[in-house]
Amino acid sequence: MSAGTLEGTRTVYRIEGLDHVFDAAEVHALQDIDLRILQGQVVSFIGPSGCGKSTLLTIMAGLLEPSRGTVLLNGEDVDGPPDEVGIMFQRATLLPWRTTVENVLLPIELRHGKRRTKAYRDQAEDLLQRVGLAGFERRYPGELSGGMAQRAAICRMLITEPDVLLLDEPFGALDELTRERMDLELQRIAAARDATVVLVTHSIPEAVLLSDRVYAMSARPGRISEVIDIDLPRPRTLDTMALPAFVDYTGRVRRALDRGHEDS
Numbered sequence: 001m002s003a004g005t006l007e008g009t010r011t012v013y014r015i016e017g018l019d020h021v022f023d024a025a026e027v028h029a030l031q032d033i034d035l036r037i038l039q040g041q042v043v044s045f046i047g048p049s050g051c052g053k054s055t056l057l058t059i060m061a062g063l064l065e066p067s068r069g070t071v072l073l074n075g076e077d078v079d080g081p082p083d084e085v086g087i088m089f090q091r092a093t094l095l096p097w098r099t100t101v102e103n104v105l106l107p108i109e110l111r112h113g114k115r116r117t118k119a120y121r122d123q124a125e126d127l128l129q130r131v132g133l134a135g136f137e138r139r140y141p142g143e144l145s146g147g148m149a150q151r152a153a154i155c156r157m158l159i160t161e162p163d164v165l166l167l168d169e170p171f172g173a174l175d176e177l178t179r180e181r182m183d184l185e186l187q188r189i190a191a192a193r194d195a196t197v198v199l200v201t202h203s204i205p206e207a208v209l210l211s212d213r214v215y216a217m218s219a220r221p222g223r224i225s226e227v228i229d230i231d232l233p234r235p236r237t238l239d240t241m242a243l244p245a246f247v248d249y250t251g252r253v254r255r256a257l258d259r260g261h262e263d264s
C-alpha cells in the first residue's frame with residue numbers, strides 16, 4: 001500500500017499518550033508515543049539499542065501494561081494478548097522435543113486443546129510447504145538451520161490466521177542473503193492476507209524495503225522522533241534496492257536516526 005492510498009482505510013492500532021517506566025529498574029523506556037496504524041499497512045520501528053522498541057511491541061501484543069496512555073486495537077482496549085495478533089521474536093524458540101509440524105500446531109493446542117490440532121494438521125503442512133519446508137515436518141528443531149527454524153516460526157505465527165503481525169527483529173540472526181529472501185517472503189505473505197505488519201528492526205534497508213511508513217525513534221526514553229513515509233511501488237524486489245528513490249529513503253532514515261541521537 002502506498003502512502004497515497006491510505007485515506008479512508010480502517011484504523012487497526014491507535015496509541016495515544018503512551019509512556020512506560022519499568023518501576024523496579026527505574027528505567028523510563030517510552031515517552032509520549034502517539035500513532036495510528038491502518039489496515040494493511042506495513043510499519044517499522046527503528047532506533048538505537050535500548051530505545052524501547054521491544055517494549056512498545058510487547059505492549060501492543062498485550063503482554064505488558066503501559067504506565068500511562070491508551071492502546072486500542074480495532075477500537076478496543078488491549079488488556080491481554082488479542083486473538084487477531086500474531087507475534088514473532090528474533091530467536092525462533094521452537095520447542096526442541098516437538099517436531100516441526102508439532103511446533104507449528106502449538107498455538108492451536110494452547111488455544112483449543114490437543115484434540116483440535118488434528119483438524120489443523122493439513123493447514124500446518126501446507127504452510128510449511130509454502131515456505132519451502134516440505135519434507136521437514138517430522139524433523140526436530142535441532143535438525144533445522146537458523147533460517148529454516150525462522151520459517152517454521154513464521155508458520156507457527158500464521159496458523160491462527162492473525163490479521164496483525166508483530167515482528168521483533170524476526171530475521172536479525174540470519175545471514176544477509178537469507179534475510180533478504182525472508183523479507184520478500186514476508187512481503188508476499190502479508191500482501192496475500194492483507195495483513196497489517198509492525199516490524200522492529202535495526203536494519204535501515206530492511207525497514208525501507210518492507211515498510212509503508214518508518215518510525216524513527218530517539219534514544220531512551222524512546223520517543224518517535226520522525227515519521228518517514230516510503231512511497232515505493234509494490235511488490236518490492238531486490239531490484240527495488242538499486243532504485244535512486246530507495247537509496248534516497250535510506251539516507252533520510254539514517255539522517256533521522258542521527259538527529260534523534262543528537263537531540264537525546
Ligand SMILES: Nc1ncnc2c1ncn2[C@@H]1O[C@H](COP(=O)(O)OP(=O)(O)OP(=O)(O)O)[C@@H](O)[C@H]1O
Binds near residue numbers: 025027029049056
Ligand atoms: N523487564 C524489564 N525490566 C526493567 N527494564 C527493562 C525491562 N525490559 C526492558 N528494559 C529496559 O528498557 C529499555 C528499553 O528496552 P527494549 O528492549 O524495549 O529496547 P529495544 O529498543 O528493543 O532494544 P534493542 O534494540 O537492543 O533490542 C532498556 O533500557 C532496557 O534495559
